[in-house]
Amino acid sequence: MAPGQHPSLQLPSFLYGLYPSVNQKTHKEGLRCGEQYGKDGSFPVPPQMLEVAPGEVVLTHGVADFRHEQPVWRLYMVSNVMSGMYEALNWRNTLPVDDLYETFCRESAWGALYFATSQDAPRSAERTALRLQAVLRFWEPLQSVRYLFKTLGPALTLDELMVASCGWAMDAWCPVGETSVYARLKTGAERMARATREDSLEAILRQMPRALSYVRDLKHRAVVSDPSFQRERLAALEPSAFERVSGACTADLLEKLYDWEHELGLH
Known part of the structure; x- marks a missing residue:
């Protein structure tokens, strides 16, 4: 690896492509996850992972997805996987399934970033700490690409994405002291994890x-x-x-x- 180069980021292949294709693939993956969960309470790993080229753009919010005819990485459509999973389970007991699937996903860079930036409920101190700590574990590969969030404009660095999506957490839990985004998230997550x-x-x-x-x-x-x-x-x-x-x-x-x-x- 060249000096200053970040480890590569890999994302599930079902998150890449034209919008209709990703919509179809994520729904299919959700059905697959739901079927396996219904059988043994576990979730399957994505069938194929692809390397994201350094500097390539990943969409983390649907607001930024205004060119459906372009093949891009659509991380925000993990939500479609979850909908397909609920469908496979006939929409029964979705809350505990939510928790288990999130725990499973946080063991990957793509899952960690999705749940940190999507801010799905619950957003308790304990849950937010787990989400931020998961992102911090994959910080280096996540730094290798760029992101679009809720605004149309220049692509964001990982630091800028986390400020845009989780700035509230840093302001509430690490308002002063640390300077870098990484350090503020780390301190904030530690404080959340042990908060009374x-x-x-x-x-x-x-x-x-x-x-x-x-x-x-x-x-x-x-x-x-x-x-x-x-x-x-x-x-x-x-x-x-x-x-x-x-x-x-x-x-x-x-x-x-x-x-x-x-x-x-x-x-």
Whole structure:
């Protein structure tokens, strides 16, 4: 390997091609996964892996896939694999299957990156830590290519992709101290992995201003913006409800803000 060159990244062949082809192949792979899971509770490895050329672009979000007629890497269509898997299982017990399939996928570079950037629920502190730690294990090969996420423009480096997709996690769990994206993710993931409820509460409160910046139509903004009000409402959550927001993901905090807004409107 030449100096400065990253180890190559390999992705499943079912993620490459024209949009209709990838749509068909991922659905077929999902059916295959569901059938095997139904038989013995395991998942098959992808039938073929292909090396991604250094600097080649990988699509990580459907918003960026605006040229269906071009053969490209469509990582975001792992979601189609999961839909096919549910179909094979007749949509029964999908939540535990979700968890097991994610655990299986996080053992690969492609699966680790998909689940970190797609941010499928749950986004608890514990789950997010596992997702980020998985990406960090495959950091070098993932650095070898470029990415498109939610905006159309120049392709992103891995650092830029992780800031775009997981910046909220770094802001909440490693707001100061570290400088590189890798170091901030590593520190943030370590803190998430060992977080107490109080740790998560403080991280959520740090992220509330960010969540509030996305909403313009709150009639009770002064109330829900008050950290004392936020702390009181968060402290009152049942353990399972608190766990769902414990990662301090902006999307989950927005949901809480609207819940509180609705509750205040009823009084």
